[in-house]
Amino acid sequence: MDYDKGNTAASYDAGRSYSPQTLAKWMDVVAASVAATTVGRIVDLGCGRGRYSGALAQRFATRVVALDRSQRMLAQVRRQRPARAFGTSALRQNRLR
Numbered sequence: 001m002d003y004d005k006g007n008t009a010a011s012y013d014a015g016r017s018y019s020p021q022t023l024a025k026w027m028d029v030v031a032a033s034v035a036a037t038t039v040g041r042i043v044d045l046g047c048g049r050g051r052y053s054g055a056l057a058q059r060f061a062t063r064v065v066a067l068d069r070s071q072r073m074l075a076q077v078r079r080q081r082p083a084r085a086f087g088t089s090a091l092r093q094n095r096l097r
């Protein structure tokens with residue numbers, strides 16, 4: 001799906017939102033899989049609107065690099081998430097041979 005066509009990026013979270021409790025449970029699952037060391041940086045590949053990016057940055061008190069193919073999705077991340085915690089970048093479409 002090309003999220004840069006149409007208005008999907010603006011309404012993406014409406015059908016995919018979590019309660020704060022559910023998101024906290026997901027962060028518990030992730031944290032249980034991470035070694036008990038300091039996390040220096042997280043890359044959120046295919047970040048969409050950054051739902052996990054913000055939670056990861058807060059949970060691990062680190063910088064998150066949010067990457068997505070869609071410029072519109074990244075624009076939503078930049079608008080909704082604290083700039084001090086994120087770097088965002090568009091992925092280029094590459095074909096594997």
